[in-house]
Amino acid sequence: MKKIGFLSFGHWSSDRGAATRSAQDTLLQSIDLAVAAEELGADGAYFRVHHFAQQLASPFPLLAAAGARTKTIELGTAVIDMRYEKPFYMAEDAGAADLISQGRLQLGISRGSPEQVIDGWKHFGYRPAEGETDADMARRHAEVFLGLLEGRGFAQPNPRPMFPNPPGLLRLEPHAPGLRDRIWWGAGSNATAKWAAQMGMHLQSSTLKDDENGKPFHVQQAEQIRYYREAWKEAGHEGTPRxxxxxxxxxxxxDRDRMYFGRGGKEADQIGFINDTRSIFGRGYAGEPGQLVKELARDEAIAEADTLLLTVPNTLGVEYNAHVIENILKHVAPELGWR
Known part of the structure; x- marks a missing residue:
């Protein structure tokens, strides 16, 4: 059994065929797709976060709005770039969005992906400390954020406050109980997957990772998952990580499916370089349901994971993307024993 959700990059475009022609289109349709996915029985609605691009960027208003429109579906990110985040403000926003959704947030955070601009986090007012890389800064921000979500008091109260204070040190409000246990780390390497386990975060592994041994992508990703779970066990955390x-x-x-995706072209892994690191990009899958069942049954990483996020072509509109999700839930997942 697997949880199955969708992952939207939230693109918009002026192209004639795009159903999302503006940021407003993308935001409103993202909410509508979360509603539609819930009605279909999907388990999660997840959104990417990219700055300086015509894509979704500020996740918490979207998550809060989707939380107010839905009742059961998990709402998440994959991933928030922590180089750009102020942990204190983020903890308040995340707490509010989680309370609105009644505890359904699943926040994926990470160092982030290649950017649209050079060192974009500098424009947000952040600089790595002396001796730090930007990746180190992201992990530092993440550690502060995780600590704040614990809900412990840390701030000395004013002796003459505007409103009466509870006794002791004060924490940030609103506090969302349980949110700390629903934070995920997007890991692009085995080492960062192990670090995520040590920190008590769940693991998100996308369609690319560092090419660490030359094996096929799905094999390397399955190995990464096993390393992660072993590190979680060694850290002594309670519960089962996701x-x-x-x-x-x-x-x-x-005919629409065949027009959009029937021509193939992504049936093999691809090798490239990201920030001078050799990276491997996983293949895509497109085919008749019976063919997909056979191919997906050989994907070792999917077999290892408990949650599958389907990347959707959001610019094709809510109705078509709901159809894409329904196809997997109805024609593929049952045959593989996922549902």
Whole structure:
């Protein structure tokens, strides 16, 4: 059994065929797609965060709005770039959004991906400390954020406050109980997956990672998941950690599907370089449902994960993306024993 959700990059474009022509289109349609996915029985609605791009960037208003419109579906990110985040303000925003959704947030955070601009986090007022890299700064921000979510008091109260204070040191408000246990780390390497386990975060592994041994992507990703789980066990954490993987999977069931995705072209892993690091990009899947069942059954990382996020082409509109999700839930997942 697996939880199955969607992951949207939240693009908008002036292209004639795009259903999302503006940021407003993308935001409102993202909420509508979360509602539609919940009605179909999907388990999660997740959104990417990219700055300086025509894509979703500020997740908490969107998550809060989707939380107010839905009742059961998990609402999450994959991922928030912690180089850009002020942990204190983020803890308040995350707490409010989680309370609105009644405890359904699943926040994926990370160092982030390659940017649209050079050192974009500098424009947000952040600088690595002496001897730090920007990745170190992201992890430092993450550690502060995790500490704040614990809800412990740390601030000395004013002896003459505007409003009466409870006794003791004060914490940030609103506090969302349980949110600390629903934070995920997007890991691009085995080392960062192990660090996430040590910190008590769940693991998100996307469609790319460092090429650490030349094996096929799904094999390397499955190894990463096993390293993560072993590190979680060694750290002595209680509970069972969750692991998600992302995939582009399109079941071809009608003429629209075949027009959009029937021509193939992404059936093999790709090798590239990100920040001078050799990286491997996982293949996509598109085919008739029976063909997909056979191919997906051989994906070792999907087998290891408890959560599968389907990347969706959000610019094709809510109705078509709901159809894409329904195809997987109806024609593929049951045959693989996922549902």
């Amino acid at each position: 692991v998600s993987v992302s995939r582009s999977i399109f079941a071809l069931t009608d």
